[in-house]
Amino acid sequence: SQQGEEDPQALSIQEGENATMNCSYKTSINNLQWYRQNSGRGLVHLILIRSNEREKHSGRLRVTLDTSKKSSSLLITASRAADTASYFCATDEGGTSGSRLTFGEGTQLTVNP
Amino acid sequence: NAGVMQNPRHLVRRRGQEARLRCSPMKGHSHVYWYRQLPEEGLKFMVYLQKENIIDESGMPKERFSAEFPKEGPSILRIQQVVRGDSAAYFCASSRTGTDPYEQYFGPGTRLTVT
Numbered sequence: 001s002q003q004g005e006e007d008p009q010a011l012s013i014q015e016g017e018n019a020t021m022n023c024s025y026k027t028s029i030n031n032l033q034w035y036r037q038n039s040g041r042g043l044v045h046l047i048l049i050r051s052n053e054r055e056k057h058s059g060r061l062r063v064t065l066d067t068s069k070k071s072s073s074l075l076i077t078a079s080r081a082a083d084t085a086s087y088f089c090a091t092d093e094g095g096t097s098g099s100r101l102t103f104g105e106g107t108q109l110t111v112n113p
Numbered sequence: 114n115a116g117v118m119q120n121p122r123h124l125v126r127r128r129g130q131e132a133r134l135r136c137s138p139m140k141g142h143s144h145v146y147w148y149r150q151l152p153e154e155g156l157k158f159m160v161y162l163q164k165e166n167i168i169d170e171s172g173m174p175k176e177r178f179s180a181e182f183p184k185e186g187p188s189i190l191r192i193q194q195v196v197r198g199d200s201a202a203y204f205c206a207s208s209r210t211g212t213d214p215y216e217q218y219f220g221p222g223t224r225l226t227v228t
Contacts, residue, residue: 105154
């Protein structure tokens, strides 16, 4: 499997339900980031969690990180139709002055009204 | 404060032509990254540049692709003699200098179609 691999590949839920997406990676990381991409658009940064953090919240988003299992999860609570998008995790392996991100293949979330 | 700017947003080239994609980073950002996204796939890193320097080009194809980030002006991703397999969305991202974590901000992308 690839670095930053999301699970599931696709998720369809009803408005108001919670959506959970998982990400697994292989190497040591400096931080892990989650992005959203609406169809045909650019990426929007959602949240960044450092390797020494276990959980982070931002509005309706909750991200967890388990470095021992090399996995992260993104929870979107009380989902809305506008949350319909692809969600990507990206790992940053760190560097002295900046570094590349390694993206997974993404989870396509559909929130039905 | 304008975000990362990319132009053109859509580019159509015939096989064998050259494609030039431009990226202006956010104000105050001196690190630029280029990524490519094939249909239904995630983004793949291509190259990381700072002003006048290529820092990491490990994701760049060996031939036909080049990138620069001059002292003045935008970063340019250049693809010579394009082939159909180059059709993809190309995203540029920028980050600040000297600050960890290096949160990257993405532009809207350039969608290249090779006919």
